[in-house]
Amino acid sequence: MSASDTGYRADALIGQDIAAYLKAHEEKTMLRFITCGSVDDGKSTLIGRLLYDSKMIFDDQLSALEAASKKSGTQGDAIDFALLVDGLAAEREQGITIDVAYRFFATEKRKFIVADTPGHEQYTRNMVTGASTADLAVLLVDARQGVLTQTRRHAYLVHLLGIKHIVLAVNKMDLVDFSETRFQDIVGDFNRFAADLNMAPPLAIPLSGLAGDNITGRSDNTAWYKGPSLLAHLENVELADNAAQKQSFAMPVQWVNRPNLDFRGFSGRVAGGTVKPGDKIRIVPSGKTSTVKEIVTMAADGSRADVSEALAGQSVTLTLNDEIDCSRGDVIAAADNPPLAADRFEASLVWMDEAEMLPGRAYELRLGTQAVSARVQAPKYAVNVNNMEHLAAKTLGLNEIGVVELATDRPVVFAPYADSQKLGSFVLIDKISNATVAAGMLHFSLRRAHNIHWQAVDIDRAAHAELKDQKPKILWFTGLSGSGKSTIANAVEKKLHANGKHTFLLDGDNVRHGLNKDLGFTDADRIENIRRIGEVAKLMTDAGLILLTAFISPFRAERDMARAMVADGDFVEIHVDTPLDVAEQRDVKGLYKKARAGELKNFTGIDSPYEPPEAPEITVNTTELSAEEAADLIIDYLDKN
Amino acid sequence: MAVLTHLQQLEAESIEIMREVVAQVDNPVMLYSIGKDSAAMLHVAKKAFFPAPPPFPLLHVDTTWKFRDMYKLRQKAADEAGIELIVHQNPQAQAQGINPFDHGALHTDMWKTEGLKQALDKHQFDAAFGGARRDEEKSRAKERIFSFRSENHQWDPKNQRPELWSLYNARKKPGESMRVFPMSNWTELDIWQYIRLENIEIVPLYFAAPRPTVERDGLILMVDDERFPLHEGEEPLMRSVRFRTLGCYPLTGAVESQATTLDEVIQEMLLTTTSERQGRAIDQEAGASMEVKKQQGYF
Numbered sequence: 001m002s003a004s005d006t007g008y009r010a011d012a013l014i015g016q017d018i019a020a021y022l023k024a025h026e027e028k029t030m031l032r033f034i035t036c037g038s039v040d041d042g043k044s045t046l047i048g049r050l051l052y053d054s055k056m057i058f059d060d061q062l063s064a065l066e067a068a069s070k071k072s073g074t075q076g077d078a079i080d081f082a083l084l085v086d087g088l089a090a091e092r093e094q095g096i097t098i099d100v101a102y103r104f105f106a107t108e109k110r111k112f113i114v115a116d117t118p119g120h121e122q123y124t125r126n127m128v129t130g131a132s133t134a135d136l137a138v139l140l141v142d143a144r145q146g147v148l149t150q151t152r153r154h155a156y157l158v159h160l161l162g163i164k165h166i167v168l169a170v171n172k173m174d175l176v177d178f179s180e181t182r183f184q185d186i187v188g189d190f191n192r193f194a195a196d197l198n199m200a201p202p203l204a205i206p207l208s209g210l211a212g213d214n215i216t217g218r219s220d221n222t223a224w225y226k227g228p229s230l231l232a233h234l235e236n237v238e239l240a241d242n243a244a245q246k247q248s249f250a251m252p253v254q255w256v257n258r259p260n261l262d263f264r265g266f267s268g269r270v271a272g273g274t275v276k277p278g279d280k281i282r283i284v285p286s287g288k289t290s291t292v293k294e295i296v297t298m299a300a301d302g303s304r305a306d307v308s309e310a311l312a313g314q315s316v317t318l319t320l321n322d323e324i325d326c327s328r329g330d331v332i333a334a335a336d337n338p339p340l341a342a343d344r345f346e347a348s349l350v351w352m353d354e355a356e357m358l359p360g361r362a363y364e365l366r367l368g369t370q371a372v373s374a375r376v377q378a379p380k381y382a383v384n385v386n387n388m389e390h391l392a393a394k395t396l397g398l399n400e401i402g403v404v405e406l407a408t409d410r411p412v413v414f415a416p417y418a419d420s421q422k423l424g425s426f427v428l429i430d431k432i433s434n435a436t437v438a439a440g441m442l443h444f445s446l447r448r449a450h451n452i453h454w455q456a457v458d459i460d461r462a463a464h465a466e467l468k469d470q471k472p473k474i475l476w477f478t479g480l481s482g483s484g485k486s487t488i489a490n491a492v493e494k495k496l497h498a499n500g501k502h503t504f505l506l507d508g509d510n511v512r513h514g515l516n517k518d519l520g521f522t523d524a525d526r527i528e529n530i531r532r533i534g535e536v537a538k539l540m541t542d543a544g545l546i547l548l549t550a551f552i553s554p555f556r557a558e559r560d561m562a563r564a565m566v567a568d569g570d571f572v573e574i575h576v577d578t579p580l581d582v583a584e585q586r587d588v589k590g591l592y593k594k595a596r597a598g599e600l601k602n603f604t605g606i607d608s609p610y611e612p613p614e615a616p617e618i619t620v621n622t623t624e625l626s627a628e629e630a631a632d633l634i635i636d637y638l639d640k641n
Numbered sequence: 642m643a644v645l646t647h648l649q650q651l652e653a654e655s656i657e658i659m660r661e662v663v664a665q666v667d668n669p670v671m672l673y674s675i676g677k678d679s680a681a682m683l684h685v686a687k688k689a690f691f692p693a694p695p696p697f698p699l700l701h702v703d704t705t706w707k708f709r710d711m712y713k714l715r716q717k718a719a720d721e722a723g724i725e726l727i728v729h730q731n732p733q734a735q736a737q738g739i740n741p742f743d744h745g746a747l748h749t750d751m752w753k754t755e756g757l758k759q760a761l762d763k764h765q766f767d768a769a770f771g772g773a774r775r776d777e778e779k780s781r782a783k784e785r786i787f788s789f790r791s792e793n794h795q796w797d798p799k800n801q802r803p804e805l806w807s808l809y810n811a812r813k814k815p816g817e818s819m820r821v822f823p824m825s826n827w828t829e830l831d832i833w834q835y836i837r838l839e840n841i842e843i844v845p846l847y848f849a850a851p852r853p854t855v856e857r858d859g860l861i862l863m864v865d866d867e868r869f870p871l872h873e874g875e876e877p878l879m880r881s882v883r884f885r886t887l888g889c890y891p892l893t894g895a896v897e898s899q900a901t902t903l904d905e906v907i908q909e910m911l912l913t914t915t916s917e918r919q920g921r922a923i924d925q926e927a928g929a930s931m932e933v934k935k936q937q938g939y940f
Contacts, residue, residue, distance in 0.1 A: 018908040025834060030647035101782045102775045104828045111647040113826055125803050132805040241644050254660040259693035267689075269657045269807075298691035300839040302721075313645050315656035315689070328664055352803045366808050369664070425806045434812035436802045 028106065029239060034115040034130045036158070037140025038150040042171045046140065046209035047103055047116055048081025050231070053216050054105040081209070100130045109235045124157065124385070124399035125352040128439055131158050132425070135240045136165040138230070139202070143176045147189045153385045155190070159199050160348060160401070160441070162417060165237050166202035169230065174208040178221045196388065205230055244312035247272030248337040249279070250415075250423065252368035253330045257317050265296055265317040266326055268369070271422035273334060275318070276309045280335035283326045284413045289335050290322040329370040331413045331423070339423055341411035342445030348417075349376070349404050351396035353430065353437035359395060360469065360500035363437065365408060367426040373409040374428065375469050375500060380404065396438075405446060407469055417441035464544030468502045472541035473638065474566060475548045478559060478613060479576030480605050481591055482583040484622045484630075485550040488576060491631035493548055496638075501546055506533060508551040521602045527558060534562035541570055546638075554610045569641070574634060575616040580605050582623060648835055651827050655682075656689040657807060658786060658823040662768050663696055665811035666819065670727075670766040672757075673699040673718070675711040676887045677843050678772035680718070681832050682824055684841045686770075687722055694723035700769070702760055703730045704752035706741055706889035708865050710844050718842070729760035741891040742870055748889070758794050761818060768811065768819040776828045786825050792816040833907045846884045847906060849898040853877035860894035885910070 013021040037043045069080040103114040115130030131137065137158040141151055158166060168190055176182045187204045194201055205214055206222045207230060213219035214229045228236070250271045257265040275281070279292045296317040299305035310316045318332060326332065333339055351357055357376060365374035379402035382393035396402045417424030428438040465472050475492065477485040489505055496503045512519075516532055519525040530553060540547045553559050563571040583605070584592040595603035602608045618637055620630040645653065662669050671686060673679045686695040699719050719726035734751040741748040761769060775782045785804045790796060802810055811819055824832070836843060853864045855875055862869075863884075864877040869891065871877070882895035883906065896913075900906045 014908060014911045018904045018911075021911075022834060022837065022904070022907065025830075026646060026648065026838065028647050029644055030650050102826065103782065104776045104826075106828075106830070111828075111831075129803045129805050133807075239644055241650075245643065254657065255664045257690065257693055263692060265692075267660055269653060296692065298688045302687065304692065311643055311645060313650060313653055315653040315660070317691070364812070366810065369661075421806065425808065427803075427805055427808045427810065429810055429812055434810070434814065436804075436810045439803065439805045 024108070025106075028109060028111050029241075030111045030113065031136060031234060031237065031239060032113045032115070032134050033136040033138060033234065034117050034127070034134040034158070034163075035138045035140060036117050036127055036131075036154040037169075037171075038142070038145070038148055041140035041142045041145075042209045043116065043140050045081045046138075046169070046171065046207070046215075047114055049209045049212060049215055050112075050114070051103060051105050052081060053212065054107055054231075100126045107231060107235055112234060124153075124401075125350065125439075127154065127157055128161060128350050128352075131161040131163060132439065134158075134161075134163055136167065136234070136237055137163045138167045138169050140169045140171050141186055141190070143170050143172045143179075143182055143186065143206075146186050147193065149386045151190070152193055152387075155194065155199070156197060156383075156385050156388060159197050160350075162421065162441070164240065166199070167230065167233060168202045168204040169207050170204060171207045171209055173206045173213060173222065174211050178206065178213075178219075180222075180224045183222075183225075203227060203233060205233070241313055244272050245274060247312070247420065249273030249275045249281070249332075249334040250339055250420070251275070251316075251318070251332045252370070252413075252422070253326060253328055253332060254369050256327055263319070264323075265319050266332060267315070267317045268332070269315045270310050270312045271331075271368070272312050272420055274309055274311050275334075281320070281332050282335040282338045283324060284331045284333055284338045285341040285411050286325060286330070288322075288324045288326075290320040290324055293319040293321045329368075331368065339413050339415050339420075340445065341413045343408045343411045344446040345406050345408075345412075345414070346380075346443045346446060347404060347406060347426075347440045348443065349379075349396060349402055349428075350439045351398060351400050351402075351437065352439060353435055354398055355430070355433075355437070356398070357396040357438065358500070362409075362431065362500055363428040364431055365406070365412070365426050365428055365440075367412055367414060367442075368423055370412055372412055374406050375408075376428070377405045377407075377469075403443075404440075406440075407467070409467065414442055414445070416444055461542045461544065464542070466544075468544045470501050470544065470546060471641075472544050473546050473570055473572055474537045474541060474562070475546070475572050475574060475634065476553070476559065476562065477548065477550045477574045477576055478553045478616075480578055480580060480583045480610055481552055481603070482586045482588055483576040483578035484620075484627060485552075485576045487627045488574075488620065488622075488630045488634070489548045489550040491627050492634050495631055495635050496546060502544065503546045503548060504540055505548045505550070506536065507549075511551075526555070527561075530558040530562055534565045537562065538565045541566055552604050552610070554604045554608065556611045556613065559613065572618065572637070572641075573613050573616040574618045574620060575613045576620050576622060576630075577612070578622045648831060648838065651824075651831060652685060652688070652835070654807070654826065655685045655823040658809065658821065659686055659689045659695075659770065661807075661809045662770065662787075662811065662819075662821050663690075665809070666768040668764070668766050669697040669768040669770065669821075670700045670761075670764065671695070671697055671770040672772070673701050673715075673726075674772065674887070675701065675707065675715050675718070675844060676772070677836060677847060678774065678824060678832055680841050680843050681827070681835050682770065682772040683718060683722055684835075684839055685823065697770075698725040698727050700727045700729065700760055700764075700766070702753060702756045703728050704741075704748070704756070704889050705730060705735070706748075706752075706868075706891060708844070708846055708863070708887060708890045708893075710846050711887060714842070714844050727760070727764065729756055729763070731756035731759055740868075741889050748892075752889075761794070766818065767813065768821055770821050770823060772824050773822050774827050774829070774832070775822075775825050781822075781825075784822065784825075786822050787811055788820045788822065789813065790818045790820060794818070796820075829910065830907070833903075833910060837903050837907065844887060846887060848902070849881050849883040849900045849905075851879045852882050852895070854880045854882060854895060861897065862893070863890055863895055865890040 035043045101116045105112050117127040117130035139154055170183055170186050183206045191201045206225050207214050213221050216231045217229050251268040253266045253268045255267045257267050275292055277292050277294055282289045295307040295310050297305045297307050359378040362373045362375050365372050379393045381390040382400055382402040384391055393402055415423035424442045426440045427436050430437050477489050479485050493503050493505050516529050519529050537547050594600045595606040604610050731752055739748055739751045773781055785801050787809045854861050855877055880897055881899055883898045884895050900909045
């Protein structure tokens, strides 16, 4: 029996009673699924076959296909269904699919959107992209090859993306003589692996995409197989939509609709649950409550439609009975069960950019309609997608997957991904290149979640520091004029900044021109100078900053005074040790020359003493180290302390 | 539990996309071709922002060679939506008298591709909605919903931003822009079904009527005005025809048809065995031609 005899042809009803046909078509539901498999598993052929058998190919396409099959097909004079699906010119030359392509077909019951995703290792990101919107995944296995590393990888990814329905499509059964034993071996193999992932055994179907077995109807060649054909299963599987309806109501606000002073509506797509006029709602994160006044949508004729209930998945505009603050990024939720807000999370992350993840760097995080700044810590571990082993990792590169902790600069309304795709999925965007660099799935919040009753805590030094994810420090550079303090301090600051640290450099000249311009160079003024700098430094560490100061600060007592102002361990004295003759030889500002000529009085090293530190945290010998090397030494110290 | 039908889902998704654009970019515009896909897209836009009018203008990149019936509907549709209509005609194409009869591919390139770039640059639009669908053509099947364009309006199919869940990234640098395709996941049948359900007005050319036509290179062309240069001995013939797609009238092939109602048109569409774009001369080149055009900035 060939598959094209079995139905899914242009419906007789179309010719006989178009109105009845259209009525039936209106009631159709929609299923989105992905196909994944290794390069030669026959994915494109299978999709081409589905399109062909459901009459989605027109005559002109068919004649073009026949011509192309002869020219570049792999099936001799027979139709190469894969050519229907491979889109971009470059791919056609390479003979492989390299991106996500979406295909459409419909049967009597459902409309289908297929994401065709690539089998090549370097394109994990495309598969994850396709899987993110899918209700179901078809995992292809070549019956001759069995379960391969790629099969396991794809299974892991669809599991990671939370796809509930998985079909193990054992393809090319015609090439193993439709052997039941071979089929069962493969299924057993896969199920052992699935158990390791805590994944329920999928529905396994023996297929031939090329010959059409078990695609639209059960094949006589596999009389031993009692399950449904692929299309029959796709038509009957439960939709993810159902689950969303049963959740508590939540709607991220996309846009505030305010055409005039008399109307203020909140537009969004319902993420979960249902809502009716009169329902009590709560705005998260503010916690304010109100009731729904109306659900506003437009009727076909342009007038206002009378809507009594909005369902999960619908795009609506709500008006409320109270004038309360609510804007894009807020979530309108059922008053008695609103989602929580938090600012520290554990999440799975799939890295999708050529540039690897930079731990500590601030990325833009998009979750629902919220956009915040987020910092990712070095991964707890990366996952080897071939065997699911956890690996130690300092970063994640393109197509790598790991579990990370991240901190946002303000609370984010969220739900674990397992509970809500809409409130648990996020992307990270590089703020400079604007590229989408990662996809993430939240596991849980790490700190006590700030629920809607969260109390204002005193924002103290620790809170400032925690938000910046750093230890406040004062890096106090001391040394002769021309020793290289500013150069090294600059280099250190650049490195810290590149690592996402919040820093500030206080330079002697800048302070002298502003804050301390009333001070001269008498001993009293020198002490007052350092006292003020010490106070400023203390305020900045209270604000959570890493402060760098570059002053000669020749006297031990002054430096000790500054050290005493701040907490133990905060003060890092760095002696930039350059012999006087070397500094004088460099004389970058020409000051030594003036001092020797008597034009500058009280010049340190000439007619005023320099008291080297007795126990500095760090000593930098500039005759042995370059500024870069010195900066690395200091960064290394900070990493360890 | 109630489950949304596929049309309800598609509409909700398109509305969500349009609202995201309005929330994320500074100066969006909706490209309006006056065809049925544009009509459906404009209708969705009205719903997305109701009771406010859609907060962006309509832009028609005009070639001066559209069907007369299309020009008649253009202003009316904008007025009914309560939004501004911007019409752009490439002044160079105008000055050089570029036309589809004498200039072939150059006509599309100058009026449409260049004209679109000019209009977007002139008004500094940073996002443009288009009604293209992924089921229309192979290179479109792979394009993102938010499709990024360089400062020179170029599309790089190898370097598209990953687009996951319904999280759309419209961040860009000054001068760069997005093309946004809110109807990406609709099929031709979905569009027709929606037009029927929502009673959306479309250009009468979609319905069969006796029209003056000539047959050239296998295409039935309508002699829509006196600019149509007839070959020697060529005589326009009245045929009952309709159009499956609408573009410049000298480039758009008609099909012979008796379908005068929406249901009959849909019926014919479903029973037909010729794909939609075949009526457009522009697509009858090599298989990858649309992809090349898109890289150059064609919508």
